[in-house]
Amino acid sequence: MTVLAVDIGGTKLASAVVAPDGALLSRARTPTPVTRDGEEIWQALTSLLDKVLAEAGEPDLAGVGVGCGGPMTWPGAEVSPLNMPAWRGFPLRARLADRHPGLPVRVHNDAVCVAIGEHRAGAGRGRANVLGMVVSTGVGGGLILNGRLIDGASGNAGHIGHVVVDPDGPPCACGGRGCLEAVARGPGLVAWAQSQGWRPGERVTGVELADDARAGHPVALRALTRAGRALGVAIASATHLCDLEVVAVGGGLSQTGDLLFAPLNEALRAHARLDFARRVEAVPATLGQTAGLVGAAALIHDPDSYWHAD
Amino acid sequence: MTVLAVDIGGTKLASAVVAPDGALLSRARTPTPVTRDGEEIWQALTSLLDKVLAEAGEPDLAGVGVGCGGPMTWPGAEVSPLNMPAWRGFPLRARLADRHPGLPVRVHNDAVCVAIGEHRAGAGRGRANVLGMVVSTGVGGGLILNGRLIDGASGNAGHIGHVVVDPDGPPCACGGRGCLEAVARGPGLVAWAQSQGWRPGERVTGVELADDARAGHPVALRALTRAGRALGVAIASATHLCDLEVVAVGGGLSQTGDLLFAPLNEALRAHARLDFARRVEAVPATLGQTAGLVGAAALIHDPDSYWHAD
Numbered sequence: 001m002t003v004l005a006v007d008i009g010g011t012k013l014a015s016a017v018v019a020p021d022g023a024l025l026s027r028a029r030t031p032t033p034v035t036r037d038g039e040e041i042w043q044a045l046t047s048l049l050d051k052v053l054a055e056a057g058e059p060d061l062a063g064v065g066v067g068c069g070g071p072m073t074w075p076g077a078e079v080s081p082l083n084m085p086a087w088r089g090f091p092l093r094a095r096l097a098d099r100h101p102g103l104p105v106r107v108h109n110d111a112v113c114v115a116i117g118e119h120r121a122g123a124g125r126g127r128a129n130v131l132g133m134v135v136s137t138g139v140g141g142g143l144i145l146n147g148r149l150i151d152g153a154s155g156n157a158g159h160i161g162h163v164v165v166d167p168d169g170p171p172c173a174c175g176g177r178g179c180l181e182a183v184a185r186g187p188g189l190v191a192w193a194q195s196q197g198w199r200p201g202e203r204v205t206g207v208e209l210a211d212d213a214r215a216g217h218p219v220a221l222r223a224l225t226r227a228g229r230a231l232g233v234a235i236a237s238a239t240h241l242c243d244l245e246v247v248a249v250g251g252g253l254s255q256t257g258d259l260l261f262a263p264l265n266e267a268l269r270a271h272a273r274l275d276f277a278r279r280v281e282a283v284p285a286t287l288g289q290t291a292g293l294v295g296a297a298a299l300i301h302d303p304d305s306y307w308h309a310d
Numbered sequence: 311m312t313v314l315a316v317d318i319g320g321t322k323l324a325s326a327v328v329a330p331d332g333a334l335l336s337r338a339r340t341p342t343p344v345t346r347d348g349e350e351i352w353q354a355l356t357s358l359l360d361k362v363l364a365e366a367g368e369p370d371l372a373g374v375g376v377g378c379g380g381p382m383t384w385p386g387a388e389v390s391p392l393n394m395p396a397w398r399g400f401p402l403r404a405r406l407a408d409r410h411p412g413l414p415v416r417v418h419n420d421a422v423c424v425a426i427g428e429h430r431a432g433a434g435r436g437r438a439n440v441l442g443m444v445v446s447t448g449v450g451g452g453l454i455l456n457g458r459l460i461d462g463a464s465g466n467a468g469h470i471g472h473v474v475v476d477p478d479g480p481p482c483a484c485g486g487r488g489c490l491e492a493v494a495r496g497p498g499l500v501a502w503a504q505s506q507g508w509r510p511g512e513r514v515t516g517v518e519l520a521d522d523a524r525a526g527h528p529v530a531l532r533a534l535t536r537a538g539r540a541l542g543v544a545i546a547s548a549t550h551l552c553d554l555e556v557v558a559v560g561g562g563l564s565q566t567g568d569l570l571f572a573p574l575n576e577a578l579r580a581h582a583r584l585d586f587a588r589r590v591e592a593v594p595a596t597l598g599q600t601a602g603l604v605g606a607a608a609l610i611h612d613p614d615s616y617w618h619a620d
Contacts, residue, residue, distance in 0.1 A: 071585065129463045143551065145462065146618055150455045152553020153439045156586040157455065162550035164581050166477060167543050175583035176546070233477050236486070238551055240472035241453065243462020271474050273485035275381065276466040308456055 001062035003300040004049065004100070007292040008032075008068040008092075009110060010083025013041075014289070015048050017056035018065075018297035022121050024290065026055035038086040042095065049099075063104035063300035064096050067113030067292045070140075074155025075309035077107035082138075106299040106307055110134075112158055114250060114285070115142025116149060116295030116306050122287040123248035131244050132285065133160055135231070136206075136251035139181040142295075145242055149306045161185070163234040183230040186253060193223040210256045224256055225263040232267025232282070239272050239280045250285030257284070311372035313610040314359060314410070317602040318342075318378040318402075319420060320393025323351075324599070325358050327366035328375075328607035332431045334600065336365035348396040352405065359409075373414035373610035374406050377423030377602045380450075384465025385619035387417035392448075416609040416617050420444075422468055424560060424595070425452025426459060426605030426616050432597040433558035441554050442595065443470055445541065446516075446561035449491040452605075455552055459616045471495070473544040493540040496563060503533040520566045534566055535573040542577025542592070549582050549590045560595030567594070 002025060007014040014029040028051050033040050053059070069081030077093035096105045108116075115124075115132025124130035128147040134140045139161030143150040150157040161181035162174055169178025170188070182188055186206030193209055194200050198219040213220035235247050253260060261282070268282055287294060299307050312335060317324040324339040338361050343350050363369070379391030387403035406415045418426075425434075425442025434440035438457040444450045449471030453460040460467040471491035472484055479488025480498070492498055496516030503519055504510050508529040523530035545557050563570060571594070578592055597604060609617050 127463075129467075145455065145460045145467065146458065148456065148458075150460075150552065152455065152586075153437075153555045153589070154553055154586045156584070157439075157551065157553040159550040159553070159584065159587075162584060162587070163547040164543050165474070167475065167539075167577075167581070172583070176581045178581075179550075229477075233474050237473040237547055240469040240489075241467065241548055241551065242460065243464055243467040243469070245463045267477075271477070271486045271488075273482070274466070274469065274472055276462075276464045277469075277472070279463070 002056065002059045003062050003297040004053065004064045005293040005297040006045070006049070006064065006066040007110060007113065007296060008045070008066065008081070010069060010081060013045050013048050014293060015052045016293045016297070017052050017059060018293065020301055022294055022297070024293065025059070026052045027293070028052050028055070032084065036086050038090055041084065041086055046099065061100065061103055063106065064100050065296035065299035066092065066096065066105070066107040067110040067296045068092060068107055070109045072107065072109070074151070075107070079107070104300060108155065108296075108299060109140070109142070109158070110292055111140030112142035112149070113295030113299070114291040115144065115158060115248070116298050117287050117291035117293070118248040118250065118285050119144045120298050120302070121294050122291060123283050123285050124246045127245040129243060129245045131160065131235070131238055131242070131247045133247065133249045134251040135184060135249060135253040136186060138185050143242065147305060149308070151308055155309070160234055160238060163237055165230045165233045180230055180234040184227040184253070189223045189227050192226065193219050196222065198223070206252060210253070213256060213259050221259065224259045227253065228260045228263030229267040231260070232264040233271055235264070235280070235282055236268050236271035236277065239277045240274060243276055244280050247280065247282040248285040249282060250288070250291060254284050312366070312369045313372050313607040314363065314374045315603040315607040316355070316359070316374065316376040317420060317423065317606060318355070318376065318391070320379060320391060323355050323358055324603060325362045326603045326607070327362050327369060328603065330611055332604050332607070334603065335369070336362045337603070338362050338365070342394065346396050348400055351394065351396055356409065371410065371413055373416065374410050375606035375609035376402065376406065376415070376417040377420040377606045378402060378417055380419045382417065382419070384461070385417070389417070414610060418465065418606075418609060419450070419452070419468070420602055421450030422452035422459070423605030423609070424601040425454065425468060425558070426608050427597050427601035427603070428558040428560070428595050429454045430608050430612070431604050432601060433593050433595050434556045437555040439553060439555045441470060441545070441548055441552070441557045443557065443559045444561040445494060445559060445563040446496060448495050453552065457615060459618070461618055465619070470544055470548060473547055475540045475543045490540055490544040494537040494563070499533045499537050502536065503529050506532065508533070516562055520563070523566060523569050531569065534569045537563065538570045538573030539577040541570070542574040543581055545574070545578050545590070545592055546581035546587065549587045550584065553586055554590050557590060557592040558595040559592060560598070560601060564594050
């Protein structure tokens with residue numbers, strides 16, 4: 001049976017009706033309303049869900065699977081996405097359950113759903129030990145080990161962005177210091193590049209930074225090298241701890257290709273030295289924007305692998 | 311039914327007959343022969359096993375569970391323990407299976423067995439997300455997540471000793487740089503302390519270093535502080551990645567108590583800042599020398615939790 005899959009982020013709401021084989025039978029997206037009114041976001045979401053269900057011909061559903069920006073309580077899924085201040089403790093799972101009575105509703109972190117998607121149908125397909133990463137405004141991830149999603153104590157396993165890559169490094173928004181995210185998130189890269197003389201004072205993002213790196217701007221290139229090295233160190237640590245086979249790196253920054261992956265792999269090879277760790281492959285994620293939807297659907301379609309709560 | 315549990319290391323061979331509730335019905339140990347002859351070690355081991363089986367009244371066995379120093383092929387367990395050069399590719403599992411026909415024989419890394427022991431009956435009891443560590447001549451560990459032992463791709467998950475705590479730190483025996491083990495292993499601490507003026511040129515070990523730290527020697531104290539901080543950073547990284555509840559720290563160095571745990575916890579609290587990570591507890595392991603035997607027995611007694619191979 002089909003699943004209603006939902007992907008909720010600070011910039012867009014996306015949904016799809018997903019067949020058991022992972023095919024998207026219908027799909028739509030809409031910008032996340034910029035509002036202080038949580039109900040306005042809820043209305044935009046339900047309109048979107050009505051639309052994809054209608055386009056798919058109002059199919060019988062096996063359940064509703066959702067990826068949403070964190071933090072959230074888990075598995076109860078009262079969500080407080082960092083980039084959606086209108087939702088603080090919003091009872092997303094309960095609301096969806098009210099709207100779809102009798103169906104299982106399962107919510108997990110959006111980066112976890114991306115990792116599930118890449119494991120099920122993308123760069124990690126067929127492997128039992130996979131880290132999926134999203135390198136973008138933040139750095140998130142999800143962990144599949146022994147063939148099963150790892151939730152951890154509170155559903156928060158996979159926070160590769162807060163693996164420490166330099167104990168004396170830059171302060172991180174989490175309150176720590178030298179986290180991978182502090183170095184490699186897009187805005188962190190931009191800030192560092194601007195401090196080194198790249199487009200000082202301009203309002204620019206990681207998109208312009210990536211463009212300038214591709215055009216050969218030396219500071220922009222150094223910024224990507226710095227991020228790549230930090231990623232390589234964190235992936236080496238994760239590989240030693242978890243004996244990973246594949247690390248699938250997605251998110252906007254990953255689309256810079258070798259400008260990021262060359263220094264990433266150089267640092268990874270320098271630090272992942274035990275025999276078993278040398279075999280790990282760090283590769284670009286392959287599903288792009290659909291990974292989160294594919295992963296959210298799998299929360300319903302394959303609970304043996306991906307859903308171990310209630 | 312009872313299990314024959316075995317713990318094989320570079321300095322001692324230990325064995326016990328273990329009841330399903332974890333009680334040790336008989337127990338013995340013997341120094342590991344210092345020899346180039348692998349068969350001599352095998353003879354010492356089989357004599358030891360005969361002894362504990364006789365002392366327990368030749369019980370019916372459910373199987374043989376073994377913790378052994380790595381590296382090894384896994385689950386086939388041709389073992390090449392770092393500190394036992396006479397065993398290189400020694401077919402430990404096959405030899406034990408020949409000796410105990412019809413019984414399951416299961417071999418895992420010795421630090422993994424310690425972690426299992428602490429999860430089953432020690433500092434991690436009743437928790438589903440536990441990292442067990444052994445801080446001694448090396449730094450090893452084992453990872454239990456979602457209530458199950460994590461093996462990883464090749465049985466090597468748990469190598470917390472090669473999580474990077476300082477990318478520009480001291481070279482590590484693995485070929486990398488700045489691994490936790492390079493900073494926090496006993497011989498590494500001793501070398502660092504001697505470079506800072508503590509007992510230069512003397513043949514000393516972590517035991518003397520710990521004794522001098524307890525007596526207030528400032529360089530010895532700084533060495534333990536340095537190790538504790540590195541442990542705290544690595545534990546913070548592991549906690550963010552795996553959403554751990556408890557980290558049980560065992561091994562000789564852990565017996566220095568607050569001299570190690572105070573700086574460890576200071577660094578852990580500084581770096582583990584996300585809400586979920588603040589809840590992690592880093593505590594001394596509680597089972598001591600028996601942890602490895604209790605864990606090895608659990609490979610047979612509780613395969614749902616601890617044995618996911620063949």
